[in-house]
Amino acid sequence: MKLSSICITLFFFLSSVLFSQPDKELEKIKEAAPNSPSAKPKKKRQILVYSKPSGFKHSSIPTGVKGLRVLSEKTQAFDATFTIETKEFSTEGLKKYDAIIFNNTTHVQKAFTEKSQRDAILNFIKNGKAFIGFHAASDGGMPQWQEYTDMIGGCFDGHPWNAGGKWPFFIEDIKHPVNQAFQEDEFMFSDEIYQYKSYDRSKLRILIGLDSVKTDKKGKSKTNDYPVSWVRSYGKGRVFYTNFGHNKATWWTPFMLQHFLDGIQWALGDIKGPSKSIPQTRNLN
Numbered sequence: 001m002k003l004s005s006i007c008i009t010l011f012f013f014l015s016s017v018l019f020s021q022p023d024k025e026l027e028k029i030k031e032a033a034p035n036s037p038s039a040k041p042k043k044k045r046q047i048l049v050y051s052k053p054s055g056f057k058h059s060s061i062p063t064g065v066k067g068l069r070v071l072s073e074k075t076q077a078f079d080a081t082f083t084i085e086t087k088e089f090s091t092e093g094l095k096k097y098d099a100i101i102f103n104n105t106t107h108v109q110k111a112f113t114e115k116s117q118r119d120a121i122l123n124f125i126k127n128g129k130a131f132i133g134f135h136a137a138s139d140g141g142m143p144q145w146q147e148y149t150d151m152i153g154g155c156f157d158g159h160p161w162n163a164g165g166k167w168p169f170f171i172e173d174i175k176h177p178v179n180q181a182f183q184e185d186e187f188m189f190s191d192e193i194y195q196y197k198s199y200d201r202s203k204l205r206i207l208i209g210l211d212s213v214k215t216d217k218k219g220k221s222k223t224n225d226y227p228v229s230w231v232r233s234y235g236k237g238r239v240f241y242t243n244f245g246h247n248k249a250t251w252w253t254p255f256m257l258q259h260f261l262d263g264i265q266w267a268l269g270d271i272k273g274p275s276k277s278i279p280q281t282r283n284l285n
């Protein structure tokens with residue numbers, strides 16, 4: 001056999017081996033995801049998941065898609081439709097959905113520029129539906145789309161706590177059903193943690209906070225208030241946002257997937273739990 005033929009044979013052999021590799025990320029997510037919903041859905045829930053960044057592109061976006069697909073298929077808590085297009089975000093297009101998820105969608109103000117689309121999204125939630133945002137869903141909005149920032153609860157204002165670090169968190173609302181994944185009132189975790197502008201604690205119920213004074217980084221908050229996961233009411237609808245989801249590994253961490261599922265089911269109205277604001281308890285000056 002000539003050398004060139006050997007090379008070609010070898011190339012095809014290696015390609016077939018490479019392409020037949022199982023998706024190890026997907027396997028880890030399937031293993032980590034809860035087996036069942038935390039509450040039986042009152043009806044078949046439909047969620048539209050939008051995953052297109054218009055600013056910084058997180059490499060964990062496809063991991064988030066896999067995570068949400070596995071949560072949908074394994075627990076049957078909801079059906080998910082995945083898109084990177086904006087055309088279904090109209091009053092008519094959103095009618096068949098119960099919730100919108102923004103998966104690491106930086107700079108949404110550039111994706112949704114028409115007033116009619118912006119109104120369709122916000123009115124969808126105000127009229128009783130749900131919105132769930134992961135990580136960079138809060139990196140956008142203001143000043144061009146202030147109402148979006150007002151809805152989600154805050155706008156990215158830098159991340160003193162980088163993705164490579166391991167940070168201390170505390171549960172601000174230990175009894176909340178969206179926090180049932182957490183057995184202790186403190187935990188350490190590695191992810192990229194934001195500080196926020198246009199954030200008003202009195203409008204949100206903070207579920208998890210960053211215990212910033214235990215870290216060697218100093219953020220801008222005068223009261224050391226660095227919210228990480230929260231829920232809120234918005235008109236007749238509900239919003240769940242979590243800062244977690246920058247790192248791919250977040251998406252195959254069992255307690256995180258449980259927290260995400262519970263946040264989604266709370267926003268859908270299948271899990272009941274309060275949304276009224278609670279005061280800050282830790283690290284007050």
Ligand SMILES: [Zn+2]
Pocket residue numbers: 058135136192246
């Ligand atoms: Zn990030």
